[in-house]
Amino acid sequence: MIGPRSGRRVVLATVAGLGTLALATTACAGGKVAPAGSATGMDRLQWTHCEEAASSAGFECAKMPVPLDYDKPDGEKLDIALIRMKAADPANRIGSLVFNFGGPGGSGVSTLLNAAQAFSTLGRRYDLVSFDPRGVDRSSGIRCLDGRQMDRYLANEPGDTVAEETRLITDFAKGCESKAGKILPYVGTVNAARDLDLLRQALGESHLNYFGFSYGTHLGSVYATLFPKMVGRMVLDAAVDPTVSMLDMAKTQALGFQKAYEDYLADCVKTRTSCPLGADATAANDSVLKLLRSVERKPLKAGDREVTEDVARTAIIQALYSKLTWPLLTEALRDAMKKGDARGLLTLADQYGGRRPDGSYATLQFSLPAVLCVDSTDRPSVAQAGELARRMAKRSPIFAPTIISAGSCSTWPVRGDDAAKHVDASGSGPIVVVGVTNDPATPYQWAPRLAQQLRTAVLLTLDGEGHGAYGQSKCIDSAVNAYLLDGKVPTDGLRCPK
Known part of the structure; x- marks a missing residue:
């Protein structure tokens, strides 16, 4: 999400x-x-x-x-x-x-x-x-998983199938209920x-x-x-x-990040010598997609951790929030492609996830779904979110998979309320x-x-x-x-x- x-x-x-x-x-x-x-x-x-x-x-x-x-x-x-x-x-x-x-x-x-x-x-x-x-x-602060559990969760979220995603978010929600149930409502x-x-x-x-x-x-x-x-x-x-629904939010953001990604590629290839990803935007995009397919089959090692496709995608998302971080993304992608060095991607993904140097996490990734789910009665199923992700795959091949996370509230242990939707x-x-x-x-x-x-x-x-x-x-x-x-x-x- x-x-x-x-x-x-x-x-x-x-x-x-x-x-x-x-x-x-x-x-x-x-x-x-x-x-x-x-x-x-x-x-x-x-x-x-x-x-x-x-x-x-x-x-x-x-x-x-x-x-x-x-x-x-x-x-x-x-x-x-x-x-x-x-x-x-x-x-x-x-x-x-x-x-x-x-x-x-x-x-x-x-x-x-x-x-x-x-x-x-x-x-x-x-x-x-x-x-x-x-x-x-x-x-x-809400806490749902410990550091190692969160590493594994973020390395595999969003899930590739409805069944996998349902298992991931169900286990996550159970952890939240167990550790922070009193405050969740x-x-x-x-x-x-x-x-x-x-x-x-x-x-x-x-x-x-x-x-x-x-x-x-x-x-x-x-x-x-x-x-x-x-x-x-x-x-x-x-x-x-x-007023936007969970599915509309997920779709709109996937398209928003797709546009930012395309603008990033266009900026990278302004001159042939400045972009190590490719000579033009099409070639650069092909290089990024090739990298993502590669780490999906065989994750890259970064110390004692792995950079999966989901981690690499998260790194890209993190860098697209600000044009100031585009050069960091280029460097991280170059190192992963040319040297098999995924440390730059992992650093960006950890910034997004709120991972601290000691392996613990800030509460952002736990508080975010807790607030979103209690602020809305909207509960799209994982199957509905997965179908939307499938339909959006051609328009946003990198970011469409994140849409399946819009089903996260379907397993949340607390009922939602729509009062915050009306301003x-x-x-x-x-x-x-x-x-x-x-x-x-x-x-x-x-x-x-x-x-x-x-x-x-x-x-x-x-x-x-x-x-x-x-x-x-x-x-x-x-x-x-x-x-x-x-x-x-x-x-x-x-x-x-x-």
Whole structure:
């Protein structure tokens, strides 16, 4: 299951640099942002030094208790892990800007630790704040398989047949139920949005200023639906359409990654000397398909691990999230083809899977299906997903096999609910929705659909590649920064060039 995916890809996009060209029109942002010193309550959190690596210098961490079950607000609690970097210019501080970098299942704590510099323009006047949502890493993170089990699972997922895929996802779901059954019913986006409002209150903010990427756009949309009057300045980049079905999501993403892959090949073969895959796009594609067929028959060794066809496909998917990682993909494919060295492919696949150097995994791959399945009553069968994968094989030979994973919720141990599918922010101030025309993970058509569903949104478009627009374009960055810093709402329909 590809999913909207995590902030790791967003970080790759944002390090491209931040723009300063002002292209926004002046308008009131609804008066939703309280000036410095006028927050509605005191900071109720106990911030301490983050017990992380040396990279945590300048950051503070805290924990915020929230109800496990909001129908029992005085019952069992779980702690939400928080992180912040205080505004660099406290005299001109606006307030807190809360981030969700995606997933579902991405760690906001880890991502902000690595990505804060990419938001330094905003960090001058905002406290940059992020969190691990419920069921993610430090916030009662869901775990289903141990490291070795997960290695084997990812080396064979998606399965080649309906029977194999059914066995894989059934065993996976049983592991989740066994190790995290208590929390599984409560990790949905509606509950995460309620946590977000408790965070707003705990930060002492009268309104929520929020920057969401990928799945974070869904979380922000649900928050704006539940608490429209509490929305401050909200930006939703790499938008998710919450109404799409599991099968439609899988099909659309397979086609999105196919387009990104074709653009990657075209870029690689611009000059004969720069692309080791082939002299033209057809030859390069043939080389990649030959490699995948080869490792399907006989996996390549990488230390004490194997690179299967599924691992190699995952490596390709990982690299296609951002144009900045295309050269890494070329190098990894070249080494595998020419030298039989699969370490580069394995490194990319491990980044996608959230595998740590010690062989353990972050909770992303466990949290992602947990949230997707509880957020929807949609339960396509593995057979239905497999039939769609078969029909799509000619259009997207590399990525169509992933479609069978859209049947994953059919064996999930928790019932779903459709509340998070319905978004309508009527009554909120302007919300900025951003889409990239060649975004493989959250295809562009989802952005205008989300903007329309919210009713209070303006749409920005980046004509370009990659998952997420902020950090890729001076035009986009200037419009977003002017809105978040000065309340200047961008012109609806603004398009920015590559």
